[in-house]
Amino acid sequence: MTYKCIDITDALPIIEKEVIVVDIRDAVSYQTSHMQDAINLNNDNVEAFINNSDKATPVIVCCYHGNSSKGAAEYLAAQGFADVYSLNGGFSQWSAMYPEQCEFGA
Numbered sequence: 667m668t669y670k671c672i673d674i675t676d677a678l679p680i681i682e683k684e685v686i687v688v689d690i691r692d693a694v695s696y697q698t699s700h701m702q703d704a705i706n707l708n709n710d711n712v713e714a715f716i717n718n719s720d721k722a723t724p725v726i727v728c729c730y731h732g733n734s735s736k737g738a739a740e741y742l743a744a745q746g747f748a749d750v751y752s753l754n755g756g757f758s759q760w761s762a763m764y765p766e767q768c769e770f771g772a
């Protein structure tokens with residue numbers, strides 16, 4: 667199993683359906699702002715995430731610019747997730763294009 671890279675505009679219709687969005691950026695960046703409903707995935711929670719998530723639900727992996735999300739997407743695909751996407755352009759591009767699809771923290 668492998669993952670696919672997906673452009674921001676192609677990700678939008680997927681986001682609007684049932685999907686799990688994982689954000690692999692550092693915790694402070696995540697808390698400041700993230701894609702709507704995104705989970706901050708890190709070394710501490712990745713195992714629980716893998717064990718507790720429905721592997722048939724599509725997963726979109728978001729990082730800063732779309733580079734490190736590829737490795738994470740590949741890893742999740744190898745763990746059995748059937749439909750994994752790495753978001754090209756990452757959160758920087760997503761937040762520039764779709765600020766209304768972001769949540770902003772403290």
Ligand SMILES: O=S(=O)([O-])[S-]
Pocket residue numbers: 729730731732733734735756
């Ligand atoms: O998050 S990043 O690897 O695209 S800089």
